[in-house]
Amino acid sequence: MRKVKISVVSLLIIIISAILSTNQLVIVGQVEEGKNSRDLIINSFNATASDNFFNETKDPRYHLITKPLTLLFYPNKGYPIITEYDKQFSIKVSAPEETTGWNLSLIxxxxxxxxxxxxxxxxSEKKRWIIEVKPEQEIEGLFDLKLVCSAGNDYQTHSVKLVAKFSYPFSFVQISDSHFPGYAPDINSTAIDLEVIQKIKELNPDFVIHTGDVIDGPNTVFVDPNTGKSIAAEVQLKLALWALDKLDVPVFIVAGNHDFETSNLIPDNPEEVWNKYFGYGRIQNFSFLDWDFTGYSVSFEGLSDFFYSSLREHLEQNSNGSDVLYYHYDFKEQATNILKNYNIEIALWGHEHRERFYYSQGTLYHCQDAMFKNQDSYTLFTMESENIFTVKEETFNTSTFIREETESPTTKTSFPTILSLIFPFFVTTIYMLKRRKMSRKT
Structure with a gap:
């Protein structure tokens, strides 16, 4: 009789846990008999050992792609400009006030x-120049930006795209959590990232949005032999820039926690590296026809008060709100507060290493799965008009989106997920306590 009860309890645990955890958690790398966790991760992600890093430095463009920001502040390789070739646009340059001899070109x-x-x-407040320019030739394409002036020369790859005329339909792709070179200290999944990049390139989108965790962050694989200091973040980011350049489309990149967070065990500072290549700004904004896109870089502590205020000010100045908000994760519930108070039709994020896709309270939510996991880890959005867009073979009309005065959903781990994790332990504990009680009686 006791064995029957145990079997029934075990069966209930399995059934309820399975129901509650459906589409909630994907656990990767559990140890199977005869295999260690590293082997399983390699098998799961089709990865290679870390000593097989790609020879990206032999690429003729490598020294240009991996050039840090010096004078050119905006646009840059992670925050480009898309404009019609008969329109003027602004270039921001961090150079002294006495700078002269300006010469700018697209290559x-x-x-x-x-x-x-x-x-x-x-x-004079921001110590930078704002230069209004206009293309002299009407040529479409994706260009590098070259600057020559008395303060020096600078070069930013894939930072300006010229089009003849904006028109519908247009498309973009979301990717996230590339974790270059891989989501483990000694595993390189760059081959998978490159497969994703090739598939996206074949789609020929107008642009790509990367929602953070571009690199994996501090580890001991790369160490400066002269100082013993880890240089992992910079090596990883250079690898990422080289790979993303192969998309041959503008790429809007925001940072996630792995791009910013330090380690107490390893003397490396990813945020310093990020600032070196992308600048100190944390907010992005651009428009494509009727669609307005706003993104922000964020880590565990959330946006600083200054940048959070700047984000809100931008959204308040935009009378129609922001159509698309992209970010890495809802740290400090800042995204939740933004989505609750502003008219945003699409919210894009990553971080969770799983895909979620749902509509709620006037907003379509999409959490992008991790890029390093497989070659299909990307999502194409096709914007048909100012209100209609298609994603995952479903068509949505934002004019029918209804916002109600109720709390917006967060992107945090849901209650069913938490319950699915603790329920088996809860039931097992009760069973063990009852069993102990019975043994005492006997």
Missing amino acids: SETANVSLEILNTKFD
Whole structure:
């Protein structure tokens, strides 16, 4: 009789746990008999050992792709500009007030475009120049931006895209959590990331949005032999920049916790590296036809008061709100508060290493699965008009989205997920206590 009761309890645990955990958690790398966790991760992610890193430094463009920010502040390789070729746009340069001799041009493998300088203005508060320019030739394409001035020269790859005219439909792809070179200290999944990049390139989207955790962060694989200091973050980011450049489309990149967080055990500072290559700004904003896109870089502590206020100010100045909000994760519930108070049709994030896709309270939510896991870890959005878009073979009309005065959903781990984790332990504990009680009686 006791064996029957045990079997019934065990069966209930399995059934209820399975129901509650459906589409909630994916646990990777559990140890099977005869295999260690590292082997399982390698098998799961089709990865290679860390000593087989790609020879990306032999790429002729490598020294240009991996050039840090020096003078050019905006646009850059992680925050580009998309504009019609007969329109003017702004370039921001961190150079001294006495700088002269400005010369700006766009360069690609097939064409060069001169930029006519319409106006220059020095912002004494931010210590940077704002230069209004206009292309002198009407040529479409994705270009590198070259600067020559009395303060020096600078170069930013894939930072300006010129189009003849914006038109519907247009498309973009979301990727997330590439974790270059891989989601483990001694595993390289760059091959998978490159497969994803190739598949996206074949789709030919107008641009790509990367929602954070570009790199994996501090580890002991890369150490400067002269100082003994870890240089993992910089090596990883250079690898990521080299790989993402192969998309051949503008890539808007925001940071996640792995791009910023330090380790008490390893003397490395990923945030310093991020600032070196992307600058100190944390907010992005750009428009494509009727759609407005706003993104922000964030880690566990959330946006600082300054940047959070800047984000809210931008959204308040935009009378229609922001159509698309992209970020790494809802740290400090800042995304929840934004989604609750502003008219945002689409929210894009990552971090969870699983895909979630649902509509609630006037917003379509999409959590992108980790890029390093398999070659299908990306999502294509096709914008048909100012209200209609298609994703995952479903078409949505934002004019039918209804916002109600109730609390917006968060992107935190849901209650069913938590319950599915603790329920088996709860039932087992009760069973063990009852069994102990019975043994005492006997």
